[in-house]
Amino acid sequence: MSLYVKVKPPFREAAEELERAFRTRSFVLVIGTCKVDYEGRASSTLDLGERLVIIKQDGSVLVHRPVGYEPVNWQPPKCMLKVNFEDSDSLTVTAARLEPRETVSMEFRDIAVMATCNLKDAGEFALHVTEAQMKEAILAVPELVEQGLRPLQEEKSLGEAGFTDIYAEDSAGNLVVVEIKRNPATKGSLTQLKRYIDTIRKRTDRPIRGIVVAPDLRKSAQPLLHKLQLEYVMLPPERCLVVLKGRKETKLSEFLS
Amino acid sequence: MSLYVKVKPPFREAAEELERAFRTRSFVLVIGTCKVDYEGRASSTLDLGERLVIIKQDGSVLVHRPVGYEPVNWQPPKCMLKVNFEDSDSLTVTAARLEPRETVSMEFRDIAVMATCNLKDAGEFALHVTEAQMKEAILAVPELVEQGLRPLQEEKSLGEAGFTDIYAEDSAGNLVVVEIKRNPATKGSLTQLKRYIDTIRKRTDRPIRGIVVAPDLRKSAQPLLHKLQLEYVMLPPERCLVVLKGRKETKLSEFLS
DNA sequence: CCTTTCAGTTAGTTA
DNA sequence: TAACTAAGTGAAAGG
Numbered sequence: 001m002s003l004y005v006k007v008k009p010p011f012r013e014a015a016e017e018l019e020r021a022f023r024t025r026s027f028v029l030v031i032g033t034c035k036v037d038y039e040g041r042a043s044s045t046l047d048l049g050e051r052l053v054i055i056k057q058d059g060s061v062l063v064h065r066p067v068g069y070e071p072v073n074w075q076p077p078k079c080m081l082k083v084n085f086e087d088s089d090s091l092t093v094t095a096a097r098l099e100p101r102e103t104v105s106m107e108f109r110d111i112a113v114m115a116t117c118n119l120k121d122a123g124e125f126a127l128h129v130t131e132a133q134m135k136e137a138i139l140a141v142p143e144l145v146e147q148g149l150r151p152l153q154e155e156k157s158l159g160e161a162g163f164t165d166i167y168a169e170d171s172a173g174n175l176v177v178v179e180i181k182r183n184p185a186t187k188g189s190l191t192q193l194k195r196y197i198d199t200i201r202k203r204t205d206r207p208i209r210g211i212v213v214a215p216d217l218r219k220s221a222q223p224l225l226h227k228l229q230l231e232y233v234m235l236p237p238e239r240c241l242v243v244l245k246g247r248k249e250t251k252l253s254e255f256l257s
Numbered sequence: 258m259s260l261y262v263k264v265k266p267p268f269r270e271a272a273e274e275l276e277r278a279f280r281t282r283s284f285v286l287v288i289g290t291c292k293v294d295y296e297g298r299a300s301s302t303l304d305l306g307e308r309l310v311i312i313k314q315d316g317s318v319l320v321h322r323p324v325g326y327e328p329v330n331w332q333p334p335k336c337m338l339k340v341n342f343e344d345s346d347s348l349t350v351t352a353a354r355l356e357p358r359e360t361v362s363m364e365f366r367d368i369a370v371m372a373t374c375n376l377k378d379a380g381e382f383a384l385h386v387t388e389a390q391m392k393e394a395i396l397a398v399p400e401l402v403e404q405g406l407r408p409l410q411e412e413k414s415l416g417e418a419g420f421t422d423i424y425a426e427d428s429a430g431n432l433v434v435v436e437i438k439r440n441p442a443t444k445g446s447l448t449q450l451k452r453y454i455d456t457i458r459k460r461t462d463r464p465i466r467g468i469v470v471a472p473d474l475r476k477s478a479q480p481l482l483h484k485l486q487l488e489y490v491m492l493p494p495e496r497c498l499v500v501l502k503g504r505k506e507t508k509l510s511e512f513l514s
Numbered sequence: 515c516c517t518t519t520c521a522g523t524t525a526g527t528t529a
Numbered sequence: 530t531a532a533c534t535a536a537g538t539g540a541a542a543g544g
Contacts, residue, residue: 003369029309031286050258056321066377069333112258183535183537300537331537519543524536524538
């Protein structure tokens with residue numbers, strides 16, 4: 001990893017290093033005192049203060065204050081970068097993008113530390129227990145929802161009404177529409193499921209049940225659950241993990257046998 | 258600004274400095290090779306790679322890859338931090354929070370640079386041309402929407418139907434409900450306005466017009482505009498700025514005279 | 515404190 | 530490319 005680190009670089013040196021970094025698409029960190037202006041979809045001003053500025057290898061820009069999760073100002077990837085160093089008491093970096101036309105400019109009055117480098121990161125990122133994985137788990141072990149449930153097809157196209165998550169039959173022969181939510185089910189989840197069911201009812205006379213499967217049900221959605229005659233089954237993500245893990249191990253053992 | 262910067266600190270030194278930084282609620286930067294695990298609402302794994310880790314003075318944590326606007330892993334403010342340095346070939350930082358119970362742990366295999374400091378940032382942040390400011394501009398200069406428009410009251414309470422943005426009368430004596438959107442108006446904006454109007458219609462026999470004021474109208478919303486018998490007036494944020502600026506200058510001149 | 519809505523949302527997926 | 534939808538959404542506003 002190429003690396004440049006300098007405490008209190010003079011503006012002239014900082015400007016040259018920034019030019020070099022932008023040219024070579026390097027990762028840039030600046031801790032310093034600056035004010036920031038943004039002009040675009042909205043516009044904002046940020047008075048002088050000490051912040052961390054990050055300019056990434058894809059041209060995205062982040063201005064972070066000492067607290068808070070979100071950047072106070074930013075620019076998405078692929079924006080054009082320019083350094084401006086004229087008078088000796090300030091150095092300005094401008095990040096512009098078209099579509100939409102937006103500009104963030106950072107005027108530094110002082111630079112405490114500056115670092116540039118080329119980060120190499122090919123590590124794979126995996127987010128587990130997505131809605132798709134919950135579905136996978138349920139299809140593998142339908143008992144997660146109900147004893148005797150038999151999935152019919154993964155997603156039944158319902159035209160403009162959208163898609164169901166799982167379409168199944170219960171032990172009594174009723175049709176069952178299962179709506180999966182990774183987050184606590186809301187009123188929206190219920191009305192969505194209700195729409196699915198109404199659409200299906202027009203095509204068949206078989207009795208239909210609607211089940212919302214989620215780790216939780218918002219209290220505000222509870223009255224609607226009864227009003228729409230739907231059912232709710234609690235399914236914590238951990239249980240899905242167990243099933244998916246078990247399935248993988250099963251697959252492995254099958255492979256080994 | 259107190260400042261510690263070290264290139265390639267040994268893990269032992271890094272661990273001590275991290276302990277000190279966490280204790281004193283300092284701002285921490287680490288550029289290094291790490292893998293990251295997250296466990297909470299969902300769970301994720303991130304294999305080894307070079308990243309920037311930020312730990313802020315309020316206990317928020319950000320793990321940034323060399324590209325992309327968003328952090329690949331994070332932790333919101335106020336989480337508990339712990340350093341773990343046992344074997345000599347890795348150093349682990351764990352950030353945990355309750356409610357919801359979530360944990361991010363970063364295992365460093367190599368630290369290229371580490372910096373800690375105390376950032377002081379009292380600079381005021383101001384986001385201009387919000388929806389409220391568009392409203393302010395329209396109330397000051399109703400012609401921005403239509404010649405002869407006379408605002409009646411800022412927000413008319415409509416019970417559960419929500420709030421209108423501006424309630425007015427046009428030159429022909431019709432009631433006018435103005436819905437302001439800072440962003441391009443969507444189908445949702447139109448149905449929302451329609452709900453307002455339907456609610457008002459139950460209380461009066463006067464003819465009512467509905468106008469959506471926004472910088473743009475989504476193409477997908479156009480058919481609905483006609484179907485719901487609503488009107489659309491384009492209002493770019495710049496024009497609001499001009500009005501607000503003018504108003505401020507007027508105020509100033511009033512003050513000076 | 516809980517719920518709802520908004521965001522300079524961003525990011526991914528699909529028509 | 531444009532429109533739609535989800536997010537470990539986060540953050541603010543309202544009840």
